[in-house]
Amino acid sequence: MKEIIAIVRMNKTGATKKALVDAGVAGFTAFKVMGRGQLVDDPAIVAERKAKMMALAGADEQDAEMLIDGFLDGHRLFPRRLFTILAHDEDADTIIEAIMAVNRTENGVGDGKIIVVPMLDAIRVRTGESGEEAV
Structure with missing residues (x-):
């Protein structure tokens, strides 16, 4: 079992x-986060x-420039x-x-990260199933 953590734009x-659903992923969780990668x-x-x-x-160029900088x-x-x-x-790849296919851009920076972590166990609360059956 694997936990896949993806940080995207x-x-x-x-x-x-849509890509996750099309790939057959049964479920996933998404969070709004703040972060930054390696400086360019x-x-x-x-x-x-x-x-x-x-x-x-648009509007106030001085404030915008300060934020952008x-x-x-x-x-x-x-x-x-x-x-x-x-x-x-077997589904991780x-x-x-x-x-990767939907998040890769031509910008040269900031396309995100994917982290893959081995999972020791998972438990489905509703049924009590654990391990592979819970995923």
């Missing part, structure tokens, strides 16, 4: 849910992301969605591929 939540050192990528974010910001320099956290999925060992 907020705008990829719907696509991720490439000034060209940072400048491109800042320009795109400023174009979307905070995101890009690591002082602020990004909103993300965290999915937890319990899976049989299919689920991981489904998550």
Whole structure:
């Protein structure tokens, strides 16, 4: 048994849910979380992301620029969605591929993380089943 933890962009939540259902996942849990990944050192990528974010910001450019700089320099956290999925060992690769397929972008940064953890046990509260039967 495996626990698959996926941290994805907020705008990829719907696509991720659909991909999980299409992959045959019986159930999953999703949380709104805040976090950040590794800082991007490439000034060209940072400048491109800042320009795109400023174009979307609209109203008060000074406040928007301060927020955007905070995101890009690591002082602020990004909103993300965290999915937890319990899976049989033989289903884990299919689920991981489904998550990766819908979350990979051409942005070069921030597509998320997938963490796979072995599970010792699972128990279905309603029936008391444990182990593989509970997944």
